[in-house]
Amino acid sequence: MNTLLSAMALDYPPEKLHVYVSDDGGSPLTLNAMREALKFARWWLPFCIRYRVKCRCPKAYFSASENDDGDDLAGSMEFLADKKMIKEKYDAFKEDIERVKEDRGNSGDTTGIMGQNHPPIIEVIQENNSSEIEQLTLPFLAYVSREKKPSHPHHFKAGALNVLYRVSAVISNAPYILVLDCDMLCNAPASARQALCFHLDPKISPSLAFVQFPQKYHNISKNDIYDSQHRSAYKVLWQGMDGLKGPVLSGTGFYIKRESLYGNYKIKDTDLELQQYVGTSNELIKSLKQNYTPDSVTVGHTLPQEETLLLASCNYETGTKWGKEVGFLYGTVCEDVHTGFILNCNGWNSVLCDPPQPQFLGNGTTNLNDLLIQGTRWYSGLLDIGLSRFCPLICGPLRMSLLQSLCYAQLTYFPLYCLPLWCLAIVPQLCLVNGVPLYPKVSDPFFFIFVFILLSAFTKHLVEVLSTGGTLRKWNVEQRIWMIRSITSHSYGCLDAVLKKFGLREASFLPTNKVEDDEQTRLYQMDKYDFRTSNMFLVPMVALLTINICCFIGGIYRVLSVGDWDKMFIQLFLPAYVIVVNYPIIEGLVIRKDVGRIYPSLPLVLTCNILATTITATLYSQLRKV
Structure with missing residues (x-):
């Protein structure tokens, strides 16, 4: 509900602000929580406006230091009294929500609508004004739960967004739409005005589809050991694409022009x-007509119930172009990248808006399990696009610049990095054990070519990290996470995409906690x-x-015994580098005793023992031949 309250408190005329909440589960708890949130908003919004509060998410505001008020009125007795009163109201609001949860749990209420099988529900959240509350126009607030049936494909997030898109068209039909995930909050109230500076600019507005704000997070630690802020994407790739046709549509934190999602509807006579x-x-x-205002706006939000329920039904899209040419596109769980790519192909541009103060903040990944589950889903969805008829290398150059096409290709085929990494992590090491040199001798002039390539790759990455405000330790973290992702989520994502391509697996969406x-x-x-996390991730x-540890030890023994270090230098360096970079895995397996360590489960122990025995036997047989 903090996301909802922060969105309602945006610095924008409230009569022009319409907030729609999508609840795919059809939970009565969400609906009741929205009613409670509206009651609290009648206190919260006047407080934010009167004292020009910068952070309008109540949870973030009350958990921050008092210095964050940063206003001349912050030290006044009136302000302090009002802040204390609002804090009490907020605590009561949280208690009311928790009480509803407990009451339903204790009563064993089973009348709640099943998440995967329920009719459409659309309700305007309204509340009678209280005489003690300051009279204030609040933004329009609606609850939307689309119809879901187990036998009908729901197309994940793209399907939910398209329902919101249609329902909002017949209720408010606002020309610009802000999309926010449930774990994001409006950190500053100015994002709407900042986005409209681009959307209303006569020079770029006719071809501008969306304004993308970078995803930033409030819970990122100093060293960001999981690379949760995705530095290489938002600070490098997105910045570069902004100089072409614009950044990739990134799922949340963007203001999109409604007209851009209707495709080529204007040619329909x-x-x-x-x-x-x-x-x-x-x-x-x-609603497709220019400057059309629905009756629900002009007569005070009277909801066209029959029409909205039709638009939120499962069968409405049957026989139409929804998800194919209209709205957010289907066919992949990465509907944002797919939709943004097609918008670029159709001549639309985008803009990256990255002000000094983050306009939106979310919860970054703080555990390995969520990182790898989320990554598997993303990389499978990205490769779905690369293997489809919308392949950026084929479809892109015909309809956009070559550089923009290559940017999309680099993104959609990024999971394929797992293939060379698997080879680099196994082949040189096994050849080292078997005494097969793969690289030139140290004394060979060609040796310096390999060294130059290796150092160039490391240096390029290091320069990128340092130039975007990172440190040497951050570079080390990104190297480690890249290796971990490549052998786990990249690999499983590629496998999932290929299986779906051959019809051996259905698309799935496993949300993170x-x-x-x-x-x-x-x-x-x-x-x-x-x-x-799962053994599926731990085993590889x-x-x-x-x-790498066994091969490195065997390689050292071989070099000392045979004296062919000049032939095997690079092959000794590779496992040593892998071991040093991934030392935290060794620490979690051998040294640590806390709850986050790697527990020696049966599949893990068997796999590692088989590998160690096989490599040791191979090494022993090879050394006997020496």
């Missing part, structure tokens, strides 16, 4: 053609990795590290 394009809703077709765990947070702030990590 008759209502019949429009019905085949956007569906049978007459109100939705009316949005609730912070105190123990996970404590380990994260101590820069200790939390290895409480530990197995490859075991291979």
Whole structure:
């Protein structure tokens, strides 16, 4: 609800601000919480406006230091009294929500709507004004839960966004839409005005589809051991693409022009053609007209109930272009990248807006399990795009600049980095054990070519990190996380995408946990990795590290015995580098005793023992031949 309250408190005329909350689960708890949030908003919004509060998320505001008020009125007795009163109201608001949760849990209430099977529910949240509350126009607030049936594809987040898109068109039809995830909050109230500076600029507005704010996080530690802030994407790739046709659509924190998502609807001459394009809703077709204002806006938000329920039904999109040419596009769980790419192909541009004060803040990943689950989903979705008919290397150069196409290609094919890394993590090491040199001798002039390539790659990455405000330790963290992701989430993401391509697996969306765990947070702030994750992820990590340790020890023994260090120098360096960079895995497996360590489960022990025995036997047989 903090996300909702911060969005309602944006610095924008409240009568022009319409807030829609999508609840795919159809939970009565969410609906009741929204009603309670509206009651608290009647106190919170006047306080924010009167004292020009900078951070308008109540949770973040009351957990910050008093110095963050930063206003001339902050020290006045009136302000302090009002702040204390609002804090009491906020505490009561939280208690009311918790009480509703407990009451439903204790009563064993089973009347709640099942998350995957329920009819559409759309309700305008309203509350009678109280005489003790300052009279204030509040933003329009609506609860939207689309119809869901187990037998009907719901298209994940893209499907939910398209329902919001249609429902909002017949209720308010605002020309610009802000999309926010449930774990993001409005950190500053000026984002709407900043975005409109671009959208209303006559020079760029006709072709501008969306203004993207970078994703930033409030819970990132100093060393960011999981690379949760995605520095290489938001501070390097997005900045570079901003100089071309604009950055990638990034899922949350963007203001998009409604017209851009309607595709080529303007070429449809008759209502019949429009019905085949956007569906049978007459109100939705009316909303396509320029400057059209729905009756619900002009007469005080009277909800067109029958029309909105139709738009939120499962069957509405059947026989239309929704998800194909209209709205957010289907076919991948990375609907944001897919939609942004097609918008660029259709001639639309985008803009990156990155003011000094972050406008939106979210919860960054603070444990390895969420990092790898989230990564597997992302990389599978990205490769889905690369393997589809919308391949950036084929579809892109015909409809946009070559550089922009290469940026999208680098993003969609990024998971394929797992293939060379697997080879680099196994082949040279096994050849080292078997005495097979793969690289030139140290005395060979070609040796310096390999050294130059290796140092160039390291230096390029280091310069990028340092130039974007990072440190040498940050560079080391990114190297480690890149290796971990490549052998786990990249690999599983590639496998998932290929299986889906051959029809052997259905698309799935496993959301990560949005609730912070105190123990996970404590380990994260101590820069200790939390290895409480599936063996599916632990086995390749530990197995490859075991291979490199055994091969390094065997290689050292061989070099000392045979004296061919000049032939094997690079092959000795590679496992040594892998071991040093991934020392935290060794620490979690051998040294640490806390809850975040790697527990020696049966599959993990068996796999590592088999690998160690095989490598040791191979090494022994090779050394006997020497």
